[in-house]
Amino acid sequence: MRYFILISLVFIHTARGQKPTPDPVQHLQPTVFALTMVMIHDVANPPAASRFYTYCLLGAHEIVAQHTPEIPPATQFIRSFKTIPVESSAPYNHQIAALFCMLETGRLMLPSGYMLEEEQQKLTESLRKEGYTNAMITQAKTVADGVAKKIVAYAAADHYLKLSTRLRYRPIRGDGFWYPTPPGYMEAIEPHWRTIRPMLIDTCSQFRAEPPVAFSNDSTSAFYKLAYEVYHEGKNLDEKKRFIASYWDCNPFAINTSGHMMIGFKKISPGGHWMNITSIATRKAGLDFARSIQVHTLVAATLMDAFISCWDEKYRSNRIRPETVINRFIDPRWQPLLQTPPFPEYTSGHSVISTAVAEVLTYLMGDHFAFTDDTEVLFDMPTRDFQSFREAAAEAAISRLYGGIHYRDAIESGQKQGSAIGAFVIEKVKKAGIKPIR
Known part of the structure; x- marks a missing residue:
């Protein structure tokens, strides 16, 4: 029977x-x-x-x-x-x-x-x-x-679909505003991204960052000191800092030059890196199919809104990149370790999105969730061991200083912005009845 x-x-x-x-x-x-x-x-x-x-x-x-x-x-x-x-x-x-x-x-x-x-x-x-x-x-x-x-x-x-119908972005005149950078001098990427409908947050400006340090070419000013820090770091990088900067580069299209020849190299995006970390974490935790899909979806939506929030600030403050400032006022021959991305500097995108996602993953999977990240193996980089999502996010953020593409205040304000977004998302998913997995 x-x-x-x-x-x-x-x-x-x-x-x-x-x-x-x-x-x-x-x-x-x-x-x-x-x-x-x-x-x-x-x-x-x-x-x-x-x-x-x-x-x-x-x-x-x-x-x-x-x-x-x-x-x-x-x-x-x-x-x-x-x-x-x-x-x-x-x-x-x-x-x-x-x-x-x-x-x-x-x-x-x-x-x-x-x-x-x-x-x-x-x-x-x-x-x-x-x-x-x-x-x-x-x-x-x-x-x-x-x-x-x-x-x-x-x-x-x-x-x-309306983004392509908007007026093309034109750099604002003035010493303190963003201007296209070498080697490609590419146009600004997604200047109207703030108009995209958010998924979780209420508006693009809901988590508006504090104003950046005001531009000044006075060598005694706070801004000049920020720029000089980037210059000094770039001139004195040790192997560990070089590696961290390269590991978190996440530039979808980097250009290498040799004489008159330019060669483009394609890489994973910052969001793609964190989506793969999410896959690594859900697999290590042994989550079933349904919960794995849920975690991936929440991370993706957090990424999307973090970019909307960050890009809103980028084209509001429209701040000049370190490379431009250093070449004009400190050292015309200086080059950053990483290629400067083609959009305004403040706040640091990787700092915002990494911090936001790390907060959400920490809520879902635990504060001391150790994992081995193999995302960059595809690009001839070794695996990396992290003791927590927050540790990985903090390293991703500071990598922008080592790489020579962000000032410190853009990194720290970006982390605050990302933390606020992450906290908001966590409260929202709590109300929806989504509980931690641990």
């Missing part, structure tokens, strides 16, 4: 399209990384990359939330989001559907999204080898495609 009941339960479980083993969570990190690789190929700028991650995860989160009572729907913490009904004419595996939804959303949204078609096929083949039937995979894909289309429609209303 017991044998009959067991067989019946397995039959019912399989008939509903829910295979008990293996757990598709093993496919989550490769799926997120597949999105990252296409963004690297497309040279997605840091704010745009955070947006792509958010929407790709949002659909997957909704599919999971509608099948997992302990996962609150995104309507509980995303300000303007409305429930997306998941429609299906037959039972389906919601975990597989969530994975395909991430890839399909990326396929529809990313400039080179067609590259994800190969990833979809790879995932299909892997699932077949694991014992999932063609019928189960096909039904999951059908659900995923439907949700992805609705997510893309929701994303289209966030003002991103």
Whole structure:
């Protein structure tokens, strides 16, 4: 009798399209990384990359939330989001559907999204080898495609598509304002990003940073001392500081010059680095599929809002970069270790987003969650061991001083801004009923 009941339960479980083993969570990190690789190929700028991650995860989160009572729907913490009904004419595996939804959303949204078609096929083949039937995979894909289309429609209303219709940015005249920097002298990136609809915070200026130290070329002024600190650090870097700066470079498109020749190198974005850290952490913690999706979604949304908040300040203060100041007033031959990014200096973007995400991950996973970061192995860097998310964020922040691309006050104000954003997100997810995992 017991044998009959067991067989019946397995039959019912399989008939509903829910295979008990293996757990598709093993496919989550490769799926997120597949999105990252296409963004690297497309040279997605840091704010745009955070947006792509958010929407790709949002659909997957909704599919999971509608099948997992302990996962609150995104309507509980995303300000303007409305429930997306998941429609299906037959039972389906919601975990597989969530994975395909991430890839399909990326396929529809990313400039080179067609590259994800190969990833979809790879995932299909892997699932077949694991014992999932063609019928189960096909039904999951059908659900995923439907949700992805609705997510893309929701994303289209966030003002991103209007950015290209706005007037091109022109640098402001004046000694203290940002001006394009060598070697590429590229145009300012996303000067109107503040107009993008936030996901968690109320407005782009909700966490406005304190005003930066006022510009002055007087050698006794506070600003000149900030600039000289960057100059002095750059002239006296030891191997440890050089390594830290290079490790957290996260410049999606760096240009190397040799004579009249310029060579571009593509790298991961700051947000991409933290998305991979999130994958590493959820895997180490042994989280199930649903909770892993939840953590990734919250990190992506935090990244997106942190960039919106930071970019609002960048184009408000419009502050000049250290490289420009040092070349004009201190040493015309000085060069920073890292290539100066093409947008205003204050506040430090990596400081803001790293601190914000570290606070959210600390709430979810614990204050002393040690992990080994292998994100930069792809770019010929070794793995790094960190004892906590906050330790990693603090190192990412100070790396900007060592790299010669930020003044100290932009780093410290960026950390304060990121901490405030992180605290706000934590309070919001608490109200939504999302509890720490530890």
